[in-house]
Amino acid sequence: xxxPPNSRKHSISATAWPSSAEAESSILFSPIRVGQxxxxxxxxxxxxxxxxxxxxxxxxxxxxxxxxxxxxGRPGAIVVExxxxxxxxxxxxxxxxxxxxxxxxxRLVDAVxxxxxxxxxxxxxxxxxxxxxxxxxxxxxxxxxxxLSNAHRARLCEVTDTKTWLTADxxxxxxxxxxxxxxxxxAVLTKRELSDLRFGARERVTDLHLPHILSLPEVLPGLxxxxxxxxxxxxxxxVELHYAHAYTMASFLSKTNLRQDGYGGDTSGRLRxxxxxxEAVRAGVGSNYPVGCRFLVDEVxxxxxxxxxxxxxxxxxAGAGMDFISLSKGGKFDDAQxxxxxxxxxxxxxxxxxxCMPSVYSDEQGPFYRNIALMAQVRQAVxxxxxxxxxxxxxxxxxxxxxxxxxxxxxxxxxxxxxxxxADPDWFLKMRLGHGTAIRRxxxxxxxxxxxxxxxxxxxxLWDRVNIDEPKVGRSHDGKRRLTAPHWRAPEEENP
Numbered sequence: 001x002x003x004p005p006n007s008r009k010h011s012i013s014a015t016a017w018p019s020s021a022e023a024e025s026s027i028l029f030s031p032i033r034v035g036q037x038x039x040x041x042x043x044x045x046x047x048x049x050x051x052x053x054x055x056x057x058x059x060x061x062x063x064x065x066x067x068x069x070x071x072x073g074r075p076g077a078i079v080v081e082x083x084x085x086x087x088x089x090x091x092x093x094x095x096x097x098x099x100x101x102x103x104x105x106x107r108l109v110d111a112v113x114x115x116x117x118x119x120x121x122x123x124x125x126x127x128x129x130x131x132x133x134x135x136x137x138x139x140x141x142x143x144x145x146x147x148l149s150n151a152h153r154a155r156l157c158e159v160t161d162t163k164t165w166l167t168a169d170x171x172x173x174x175x176x177x178x179x180x181x182x183x184x185x186x187a188v189l190t191k192r193e194l195s196d197l198r199f200g201a202r203e204r205v206t207d208l209h210l211p212h213i214l215s216l217p218e219v220l221p222g223l224x225x226x227x228x229x230x231x232x233x234x235x236x237x238x239v240e241l242h243y244a245h246a247y248t249m250a251s252f253l254s255k256t257n258l259r260q261d262g263y264g265g266d267t268s269g270r271l272r273x274x275x276x277x278x279e280a281v282r283a284g285v286g287s288n289y290p291v292g293c294r295f296l297v298d299e300v301x302x303x304x305x306x307x308x309x310x311x312x313x314x315x316x317x318a319g320a321g322m323d324f325i326s327l328s329k330g331g332k333f334d335d336a337q338x339x340x341x342x343x344x345x346x347x348x349x350x351x352x353x354x355x356c357m358p359s360v361y362s363d364e365q366g367p368f369y370r371n372i373a374l375m376a377q378v379r380q381a382v383x384x385x386x387x388x389x390x391x392x393x394x395x396x397x398x399x400x401x402x403x404x405x406x407x408x409x410x411x412x413x414x415x416x417x418x419x420x421x422x423a424d425p426d427w428f429l430k431m432r433l434g435h436g437t438a439i440r441r442x443x444x445x446x447x448x449x450x451x452x453x454x455x456x457x458x459x460x461x462l463w464d465r466v467n468i469d470e471p472k473v474g475r476s477h478d479g480k481r482r483l484t485a486p487h488w489r490a491p492e493e494e495n496p
Contacts, residue, residue, distance in 0.1 A: 004363035017436020035290035035323030039076035047125040057095025059104030071115035082127040085227040105234035127242035130203035221280035238290030245331035246347035292324030300352035311381035318387035326392040331356035371395035376411035
């Protein structure tokens with residue numbers, strides 16, 4: 001994993017916690033409108049993928065346990081993990097690409113409502129992603145996925161200083177290339193071929209030679225609309241369109257999107273499909289159903305979108321009528337590290353991935369509240385446009401008073417906290433009841449991310465081995481970790 005140069009380990013600063021009266025009068029625990037819905041407080045658990053669905057994309061008891069555990073902490077809103085809008089295999093990730101998924105999702109909605117006493121709104125994040133193959137062994141790549149040309153032969157002659165490759169048997173050339181040095185492969189292969197060899201083949205929105213990529217603007221609005229309609233039928237309080245990180249819609253927004261068909265190139269071209277998707281979703285679910293999106297304030301890649309672009313996008317989304325905007329940063333394929341042979345590329349291993357989930361091993365700025373200045377610029381641009389769309393800010397937020405300060409300063413409207421909520425699903429409740437000293441504070445070591453990288457069920461090191469023998473505790477596949485945090489009971493609820 002990438003780390004900033006000259007990084008050092010930062011400590012988790014001690015903090016004072018509010019009394020119940022201070023929490024009660026705070027902005028953080030005040031209500032806010034999100035479209036036609038009202039959040040009881042300005043606390044938000046962003047989407048996290050826990051790897052608990054079936055391989056067919058269905059809701060499981062483990063999925064329900066995961067979300068009901070967050071619901072018991074009664075945040076203002078929870079966003080269910082990135083859920084695929086296509087009815088295609090995607091491993092143990094939730095799907096919503098067919099009506100047969102509705103009943104399981106409805107069961108999830110009902111469980112969350114019950115666990116939160118009706119106080120938590122439940123949104124679902126809708127995602128599309130393109131094909132990503134695992135990194136192949138070199139022999140397999142050259143045998144199955146590589147097309148040898150005369151240009152390759154000529155470059156190989158040049159790098160090896162011999163002309164015999166011009167007429168050599170193709171199998172001999174491929175056998176040589178499969179064991180060639182990195183320098184030789186780099187000199188012979190095109191940039192895209194080299195990427196496919198070392199990272200695994202990955203489709204891009206700019207692959208217009210592929211008919212299914214060329215037709216994405218025709219296909220995606222309908223797929224997102226149908227998925228949103230299913231979400232509404234299942235009882236979700238709203239949907240979040242996934243326009244962030246390494247996936248399809250974020251790739252259309254990216255400055256690296258150089259499509260020449262009107263869906264890339266300049267800012268209006270990059271915005272065209274995201275706006276068309278939103279319009280289709282809005283037409284499907286109606287004007288009274290909350291619809292928003294999550295996108296990036298900065299891609300943190302060479303040639304990628306930056307905060308100025310993000311401000312323009314946010315103003316366009318707010319002007320189009322989105323009910324909320326949730327902000328993130330980085331998390332791209334473009335600068336990810338090479339995966340091991342047989343593994344898939346993971347978009348959180350390079351600098352952009354670090355900026356998405358910074359750890360305590362950081363530069364002088366540290367990992368806490370690292371994104372807020374950029375996110376505040378986006379909110380200011382939206383307000384300057386005349387829109388009052390709520391802006392959800394996130395990134396290393398783990399302190400009541402600093403969260404309260406940024407809300408009062410107008411840097412954001414709602415506080416998103418993923419890793420801290422994973423560390424302690426009750427932390428918002430504990431603050432509100434005046435029991436902040438009982439909060440388990442995230443160490444920001446990214447133990448959870450390491451599990452996610454390996455597609456293992458995500459847990460937290462602060463609790464996944466605590467009271468593991470409790471009755472009815474769900475365990476990880478290897479039986480070594482509990483899958484949800486221990487239950488917390490407020491002192492006044494304890495038996496004398």
